[in-house]
Structures are given as structure tokens and as C-alpha cells.
Amino acid sequence: MRTLPGLVLAITLFPLGAAAADKYGGENRGKPLQPAQVSAKWQQECGSCHIAYAPGLLPAESWRKLMSGLDKHFGDDASLTAAEDKEITAFLVANGSNRWSARTAPLRITESAWFKTKHSNKEIPPDTWKRPSVKSPANCQACHIDAAKADFNEHRIKIPK
Amino acid sequence: MNRLLLTVVTLATALPLVAAANPIQDSYRAAAKQENAAFKDFSAARGQAFYSAKTGDMACASCHGDSPKANGKHAKIGKDILPMAPSANAQRFTDAAKVEKWFGRNCKDVLSRACSAQEKGDFIAYMLSVK
Numbered sequence: 001m002r003t004l005p006g007l008v009l010a011i012t013l014f015p016l017g018a019a020a021a022d023k024y025g026g027e028n029r030g031k032p033l034q035p036a037q038v039s040a041k042w043q044q045e046c047g048s049c050h051i052a053y054a055p056g057l058l059p060a061e062s063w064r065k066l067m068s069g070l071d072k073h074f075g076d077d078a079s080l081t082a083a084e085d086k087e088i089t090a091f092l093v094a095n096g097s098n099r100w101s102a103r104t105a106p107l108r109i110t111e112s113a114w115f116k117t118k119h120s121n122k123e124i125p126p127d128t129w130k131r132p133s134v135k136s137p138a139n140c141q142a143c144h145i146d147a148a149k150a151d152f153n154e155h156r157i158k159i160p161k
Numbered sequence: 162m163n164r165l166l167l168t169v170v171t172l173a174t175a176l177p178l179v180a181a182a183n184p185i186q187d188s189y190r191a192a193a194k195q196e197n198a199a200f201k202d203f204s205a206a207r208g209q210a211f212y213s214a215k216t217g218d219m220a221c222a223s224c225h226g227d228s229p230k231a232n233g234k235h236a237k238i239g240k241d242i243l244p245m246a247p248s249a250n251a252q253r254f255t256d257a258a259k260v261e262k263w264f265g266r267n268c269k270d271v272l273s274r275a276c277s278a279q280e281k282g283d284f285i286a287y288m289l290s291v292k
Contacts, residue, residue, distance in 0.1 A: 135239030
């Protein structure tokens with residue numbers, strides 16, 4: 001009965017795993033946020049104007065939608081060649097959040113339930129976003145020092161004046 | 162003998178200038194001539210005016226900064242953008258595909274149209290002149 005300890009472990013841990021997928025109404029970022037080996041093309045192409053947002057921050061379906069409309073990328077033209085688009089989409093979709101159980105697929109990370117909870121008005125006074133040193137919720141690295149490495153640990157945050 | 166000397170001196174002076182020219186900028190020359198038969202050469206002064214000129218509320222300078230030697234800052238997001246001037250950032254204007262890609266996107270963003278070959282060449286002339 002060697003499988004018994006394994007079974008007990010699985011039954012104990014399963015609710016934890018399932019709970020993580022249901023947290024934030026099913027809109028939870030993935031763990032890990034990105035694989036150890038990231039796509040160089042993604043880093044280069046998606047990290048020019050903003051940091052390359054880790055694939056685990058949104059579900060695969062969000063990335064699919066986003067990548068199919070790059071010429072209208074939040075008011076900018078971010079188009080890629082067909083080959084680049086395909087390669088980057090594959091990377092994002094393969095590494096989208098593994099803890100997102102909701103059927104939703106927002107285009108903005110800031111619209112996800114996990115983001116809104118973590119950055120609620122109680123946590124972050126709304127006028128923080130207006131500071132020139134921060135400027136926008138899209139500017140993760142303004143406060144998350146290691147955002148470029150997809151490290152958003154709450155112990156390594158420094159909100160600038 | 163004098164003519165030989167003159168030729169040698171001319172070449173010695175001109176060749177270094179030609180060698181220092183940017184191949185990507187050169188590639189726009191023929192197209193600029195086709196666009197406008199009266200085209201003579203690219204101009205850093207025209208490039209600077211083009212760089213700072215606003216269309217609506219946007220100019221190249223809006224994101225790339227007033228000085229191409231310094232970091233720019235994305236107008237909407239706030240992320241730092243590395244300097245445009247090759248004197249501050251040796252990578253600039255060395256990759257033809259990258260240059261074309263960004264002209265394609267950003268001219269559309271700022272001007273709502275493609276940039277002409279002359280505009281591109283003038284822009285690069287300005288960037289090359291910033292020391």
C-alpha cells in the first residue's frame with residue numbers, strides 16, 4: 001500500500017491547489033509567473049515601451065486576444081511580422097496563468113480581480129498613480145523594483161515619492 | 162603631378178567622411194530622390210525640426226525626450242527609453258529591420274501616416290549630429 005501516503009498527500013493538498021484557482025473569483029495569476037527560460041523575442045519586442053509583462057499575469061485566452069489585435073494596442077501600433085506574432089503568441093499562451101478558473105479574459109492586467117485586490121484603494125491611495133514617478137498602473141517597475149525579473153514580492157516594493 | 166596630389170588629398174579628405182556615413186541612412190537616399198527629383202541631401206536641421214514638431218499632441222520628442230542624448234520616457238506609461246543618439250547609445254541605427262519597424266509604428270502613431278524616405282534620412286541625420 002505504497003500509494004496510500006501519496007493518496008493522503010494528494011487529498012490534503014488538492015483543496016489548496018483548487019482553492020488557489022478559485023481565489024479572486026477565479027481570476028488568479030499563475031505560479032510561477034513565467035518559466036525559467038523565457039522567449040528572447042518576447043522580451044525584446046514586448047519590453048520596449050513597457051516591461052514585458054510575465055505571461056502568468058493573464059490567462060492564455062487574454063494573450064490570444066491581445067496578440068490578434070496588435071495594430072490597435074491600447075491606442076498604439078505594436079504590429080509584428082506574422083512570424084514574430086506566432087512565436088510570441090505561442091510563448092504567452094503556453095505560459096498563461098495556471099490558476100485562472102474564471103471564463104473571463106481581460107485585456108488589461110489591471111482589470112483582473114487579483115490585481116484589483118492587491119492594489120485596492122486601501123493598499124494604494126489612488127493619487128499614488130498620479131505621481132510623475134509612477135505615472136500609470138502599467139508602470140510596474142516604478143514600485144516593484146524587480147518587476148523585470150517577474151519578482152513582485154511584497155517585501156521588495158518601494159513606492160517612490 | 163599637381164593633379165595626382167589634388168586627387169589624393171581630395172580622396173583622403175572625402176573617404177573618411179564617406180566611411181563614417183550610416184549605411185541605413187544611405188539606403189533611404191535613392192528612395193528620397195524618387196519621391197522628389199529636387200532632393201539634394203539629408204539635413205540634420207530639417208531632422209531636428211521634424212523630431213520636435215507636434216502633430217496633435219504628439220511629437221517624436223514626446224517619448225524620446227527633448228535631448229536624444231538622454232533617456233526618453235514613454236509618454237503614457239512612464240517607462241524609460243534608452244537614448245536615440247548613437248553617440249549615447251551605439252546600438253542605434255545599426256539594425257535596418259529594427260529601424261524600419263519603429264519608423265513604421267511610430268510614424269503611424271505620431272503622423273497617422275508613413276514617413277517619407279526624406280523624413281527618415283533627415284531624422285537619422287539629426288541623430289547622427291547629436292554629440
